[in-house]
Amino acid sequence: xxxxxxxxxxxxxxxxxxxxxxxxxxxxxxxxxxxxxxxxxxxxxxxxxxxxxxxxxxxxxxxxxxxxxxxxxxxxxxxxxxxxxxxxxxxxxxxxxxxxxxxxxxxxxxxxxxxxxxxxxxxxxxxxxxxxxxxxxxxxxxxxxxxxxxxxxxxxxxxxxxxxxxxxxxxxxxxxxxxxxxxxxxxxxxxxxxxxxxxxxxxxxxxxxxxxxxxxxxxxxxxxxxxxxxxxxxxxxxxxxxxxxxxxxxxxxxxxxxxxxxxxxxxxxxxxxxxxxxxxxxxxxxxxxxxxxxxxxxxxxxxxxxxxxxxxxxxxxxxxxxxxxxxxxxxxxxxxxxxxxxxxxxxxxxxxxxxxxxxxxxxxxxxxxxxxxxxxxxxxxxxxxxxxxxxxxxxxxxxxxxxxxxxxxxxxxxxxxxxxxxxxxxxxxxxxxxxxxxxxxxxxxxxxxxxxxxxxxxxx
Amino acid sequence: xxxxxxxxxxxxxxxxxxxxxxxxxxxxxxxxxxxxxxxxxxxxxxxxxxxxxxxxxxxxxxxxxxxxxxxxxxxxxxxxxxxxxxxxxxxxxxxxxxxxxxxxxxxxxxxxxxxxxxxxxxxxxxxxxxxxxxxxxxxxxxxxxxxxxxxxxxxxxxxxxxxxxxxxxxxxxxxxxxxxxxxxxxxxxxxxxxxxxxxxxxxxxxxxxxxxxxxxxxxxxxxxxxxxxxxxxxxxxxxxxxxxxxxxxxxxxxxxxxxxxxxxxxxxxxxxxxxxxxxxxxxxxxxxxxxxxxxxxxxxxxxxxxxxxxxxxxxxxxxxxxxxxxxxxxxxxxxxxxxxxxxxxxxxxxxxxxxxxxxxxxxxxxxxxxxxxxxxxxxxxxxxxxxxxxxxxxxxxxxxxxxxxxxxxxxxxxxxxxxxxxxxxxxxxxxxxxxxxxxxxxxxxxxxxxxxxxxxxxxx
Numbered sequence: 004x005x006x007x008x009x010x011x012x013x014x015x016x017x018x019x020x021x022x023x024x025x026x027x028x029x030x031x032x033x034x035x036x037x038x039x040x041x042x043x044x045x046x047x048x049x050x051x052x053x054x055x056x057x058x059x060x061x062x063x064x065x066x067x068x069x070x071x072x073x074x075x076x077x078x079x080x081x082x083x084x085x086x087x088x089x090x091x092x093x094x095x096x097x098x099x100x101x102x103x104x105x106x107x108x109x110x111x112x113x114x115x116x117x118x119x120x121x122x123x124x125x126x127x128x129x130x131x132x133x134x135x136x137x138x139x140x141x142x143x144x145x146x147x148x149x150x151x152x153x154x155x156x157x158x159x160x161x162x163x164x165x166x167x168x169x170x171x172x173x174x175x176x177x178x179x180x181x182x183x184x185x186x187x188x189x190x191x192x193x194x195x196x197x198x199x200x201x202x203x204x205x206x207x208x209x210x211x212x213x214x215x216x217x218x219x220x221x222x223x224x225x226x227x228x229x230x231x232x233x234x235x236x237x238x239x240x241x242x243x244x245x246x247x248x249x250x251x252x253x254x255x256x257x258x259x260x261x262x263x264x265x266x267x268x269x270x271x272x273x274x275x276x277x278x279x280x281x282x283x284x285x286x287x288x289x290x291x292x293x294x295x296x297x298x299x300x301x302x303x304x305x306x307x308x309x310x311x312x313x314x315x316x317x318x319x320x321x322x323x324x325x326x327x328x329x330x331x332x333x334x335x336x337x338x339x340x341x342x343x344x345x346x347x348x349x350x351x352x353x354x355x356x357x358x359x360x361x362x363x364x365x366x367x368x369x370x371x372x373x374x375x376x377x378x379x380x381x382x383x384x385x386x387x388x389x390x391x392x393x394x395x396x397x398x399x400x401x402x403x404x405x406x407x408x409x410x411x412x413x414x415x416x417x418x419x420x421x422x423x424x425x426x427x428x429x430x431x432x433x434x435x436x437x438x439x440x441x442x443x444x445x446x447x448x449x450x451x452x453x454x455x456x457x458x459x460x461x462x463x
Numbered sequence: 464x465x466x467x468x469x470x471x472x473x474x475x476x477x478x479x480x481x482x483x484x485x486x487x488x489x490x491x492x493x494x495x496x497x498x499x500x501x502x503x504x505x506x507x508x509x510x511x512x513x514x515x516x517x518x519x520x521x522x523x524x525x526x527x528x529x530x531x532x533x534x535x536x537x538x539x540x541x542x543x544x545x546x547x548x549x550x551x552x553x554x555x556x557x558x559x560x561x562x563x564x565x566x567x568x569x570x571x572x573x574x575x576x577x578x579x580x581x582x583x584x585x586x587x588x589x590x591x592x593x594x595x596x597x598x599x600x601x602x603x604x605x606x607x608x609x610x611x612x613x614x615x616x617x618x619x620x621x622x623x624x625x626x627x628x629x630x631x632x633x634x635x636x637x638x639x640x641x642x643x644x645x646x647x648x649x650x651x652x653x654x655x656x657x658x659x660x661x662x663x664x665x666x667x668x669x670x671x672x673x674x675x676x677x678x679x680x681x682x683x684x685x686x687x688x689x690x691x692x693x694x695x696x697x698x699x700x701x702x703x704x705x706x707x708x709x710x711x712x713x714x715x716x717x718x719x720x721x722x723x724x725x726x727x728x729x730x731x732x733x734x735x736x737x738x739x740x741x742x743x744x745x746x747x748x749x750x751x752x753x754x755x756x757x758x759x760x761x762x763x764x765x766x767x768x769x770x771x772x773x774x775x776x777x778x779x780x781x782x783x784x785x786x787x788x789x790x791x792x793x794x795x796x797x798x799x800x801x802x803x804x805x806x807x808x809x810x811x812x813x814x815x816x817x818x819x820x821x822x823x824x825x826x827x828x829x830x831x832x833x834x835x836x837x838x839x840x841x842x843x844x845x846x847x848x849x850x851x852x853x854x855x856x857x858x859x860x861x862x863x864x865x866x867x868x869x870x871x872x873x874x875x876x877x878x879x880x881x882x883x884x885x886x887x888x889x890x891x892x893x894x895x896x897x898x899x900x901x902x903x904x905x906x907x908x909x910x911x912x913x914x915x916x917x918x919x920x921x922x923x
Contacts, residue, residue, distance in 0.1 A: 006477065010544035013473055017466065084470035085552075085849045092545075096619075114574060116849030118888070158846050159556075178891035185845055185894055385645055386618050389545045389576030428578070428888040431638035434645055 012257040014088035019080055024248040026284050026357055028071035029291045035364045038331035046462050049328045057226045057234040059135035065242040082126045082159050086115045091257035096387035105410035105417040110254050112424045119425030120278045121152030121237055124246035128235050129156035139163035139232040141225045143218030145172055146347030147179025149237035154188035164188035167221045170213035179429055193218040200224050216323030238275025239355045247281020255285050263418050266298045268406050270421035272398035273302040274348045276355030278424040300367040303402035307342040307445035310354045311362055311369035313452055318462035332359040336455030342445040344374050345433035348395040373444035377401045378437040393425035394433050472717040474548035484708040484748050486817055488531035492751045495824045498791035506922050509788045517686045517694040519595035525702035542586045542619050546575045551717035556847035565870035565877040570714050572884045579885030580738045581612030581697055584706035588695050589616035599623040599692040601685045603678030605632055606807030607639025609697035614648035624648040627681045630673035639889055653678040660684050676783025698735025699815045707741020715745050723878050726758045728866045730881035732858035733762040734808045736815030738884040760827040763862035767802040767905035770795055770814045771822055771829035773912055778922035792819040796915030802905040804834050805893035808855040833904035837861045838897040853885035854893050
């Protein structure tokens with residue numbers, strides 16, 4: 004048993020998970036229905052061939068496979084060793100500040116080389132590509148977290164990395180670019196002259212600031228051109244969520260180590276859904292195995308991109324150019340342009356189909372917050388706990404605080420666990436705007452969502 | 464025994480050191496002579512009274528005391544729990560890249576809330592001040608590492624914090640300022656109108672970009688004015704080095720855990736000397752205790768501020784305004800203005816008197832490197848190990864690489880351990896300049912040092 008002030012719950016390196024947990028294997032016992040992915044043109048159910056132009060076979064197999072425990076290759080575990088297992092913290096000082104009877108724990112993924120959970124999947128994606136003979140990976144990045152993670156991972160397996168960075172971010176956030184270049188990546192402001200998609204946009208509007216949608220189109224086009232170049236995505240897809248399950252497997256062990264018993268609430272932030280999924284899926288696994296009661300599982304998203312709380316559950320494209328397969332998911336419509344909030348990693352129109360299906364099945368809840376109260380929670384948190392959260396992760400901080408205050412109100416000794424998926428060292432301009440009172444809050448009008456959804460072709 | 468790929472050597476929280484190791488107690492058995500500190504005006508040996516206007520009694524007692532093991536107060540250990548013990552890493556991938564038979568280990572202090580070793584001392588300094596009834600601490604900061612560490616620490620014990628930040632840094636590095644403010648500190652560009660020292664400088668040159676020397680004078684002046692306001696220093700002094708010895712105590716245990724035997728070489732970077740001292744002092748302790756052979760102990764400094772490699776060992780002031788007591792140390796002269804290299808934390812004219820005396824006694828070595836090869840080492844390191852070193856810490860990376868290549872040359876299986884005292888997330892503009900080929904190297908001409916030293920009053 005830990006002493007009553009113990010703050011960090013660590014696992015030794017040999018306790019690093021040996022397998023990823025695959026939710027696809029447990030859909031039936033959980034009562035979850037997944038709709039098939041569909042070809043973007045024919046709308047027919049998609050097969051492996053629909054993915055193999057841009058992903059290597061091994062990842063396509065993981066995307067569609069139902070093997071319950073997928074072994075983590077040793078060369079991947081060897082890179083994970085650089086920062087995993089990650090610590091679970093007990094937030095003693097924050098609990099005191101909040102005067103809550105609840106116990107608050109947080110898993111911290113910000114200690115990875117790139118500062119977030121993203122390398123949990125960029126590393127295996129780079130590995131499987133290297134094994135398949137891929138020599139170059141392409142991807143897009145907005146704020147730079149995913150681009151950094153892929154730059155790092157490709158460096159580990161001697162692949163080239165080509166990152167299309169939304170032009171306005173490229174210009175306004177040079178440091179993330181420098182970090183990617185330091186890991187050997189080529190970073191190109193998007194739209195660029197390197198692709199037809201980019202040239203088309205530039206011909207129309209030479210001064211465009213770019214968008215994630217255009218950057219995806221450029222990265223995908225480059226990958227489709229050359230057999231040894233593939234594309235890599237940092238969230239949304241099943242295989243990405245699969246790789247993130249190392250997080251929750253560690254949390255389960257660490258809560259045991261802390262003598263915390265069963266958690267009452269799990270909280271995470273959601274953009275595409277991958278850090279959240281990786282954090283709680285292993286609790287679904289245990290539930291299937293031994294019928295252990297499920298904790299409440301709460302997703303927190305910005306009110307400015309309320310995918311789960313206000314989006315429709317229907318088929319849509321993953322990108323604005325309608326090049327990706329269609330997936331049934333919670334969506335605001337692929338044309339949706341999110342307001343300029345500071346949580347770049349959560350500014351996405353869609354949601355992982357798995358997370359969407361779990362919400363439909365009633366296994367998880369969703370809530371949302373504007374960014375100002377989120378930053379207020381972060382400032383309180385960093386003054387107690389020392390760690391400066393990324394604004395994305397700040398949504399989970401806000402959600403956990405919310406639960407802690409409810410427990411206080413009710414006088415209940417709850418156990419709350421949240422995923423602090425990244426640090427905010429590259430987001431201090433956002434904190435500066437917050438402190439200067441220069442942030443706006445955005446509540447998205449329903450009409451705007453309706454309008455955006457009206458442009459999505461109806462597919463049953 | 465670890466498996467042969469083990470990368471991280473962790474200690475549980477209950478292995479956090481309970482005491483700091485005080486070198487003052489072992490000067491005699493080590494054959495080290497320390498000259499007394501002297502009053503800046505009378506040049507007479509200084510007593511506690513010379514310090515108590517600006518430091519609380521408990522810290523003055525540690526500065527002068529000879530108690531060999533100083534107990535770490537529980538409330539300090541409780542804050543240390545937020546990030547300590549810190550990991551020791553084995554650099555498998557870097558060894559492979561260097562094709563060296565040497566084993567390379569590094570202690571990583573960048574996982575602290577502020578990203579460096581500095582909170583190891585800011586936390587106890589804030590604690591002892593709070594205990595003594597201090598309500599506000601003042602300090603200076605250049606690049607912002609120390610200011611951040613003190614802002615964090617004062618927040619832990621409900622003290623106010625007033626940071627004087629060199630004006631040019633205040634303007635060029637807003638993010639460190641935002642970080643300090645997020646922890647509740649007041650950050651003032653120096654020189655300011657708040658102090659006589661500041662007003663004098665501004666009257667003469669309203670557009671001055673400021674200097675660390677002026678900022679120190681402002682912080683000290685403010686502390687001397689009000690009994691409940693004290694001053695806090697982040698390096699150089701004995702009590703600061705004392706607090707840092709948690710680092711080396713952990714390293715000793717972790718090397719045992721790694722089955723590494725006795726290290727052959729310890730490498731650290733030196734500005735004022737505190738991270739380096741904290742890293743290797745516990746090896747001196749063991750040497751005194753059981754006569755264990757001493758490893759080679761190598762300090763690495765920039766050729767642009769070659770305090771240990773080219774400075775004189777003589778009495779000098781700690782600040783440019785000649786307000787601090789005089790100390791016998793390696794110095795470039797208190798008027799010395801360092802070239803604008805990117806390792807802001809190493810741009811100091813003097814060196815800790817203890818480190819200086821250890822060099823004189825032949826117990827340690829010193830070497831130096833220009834910044835371009837240092838950044839080359841860092842780029843190689845981050846591509847292998849994932850962690851982006853602060854430029855200051857990069858000098859230790861360069862030094863360790865140097866030793867690893869010598870071992871390769873000689874075909875010797877050495878064990879090299881270095882202290883990676885901070886991450887470089889706030890130094891990416893430096894990496895950008897490096898990558899763009901826009902960095903200059905500075906080799907300081909001997910005449911410039913001679914000239915600067917000529918201005919120091921001779922005190923025997």
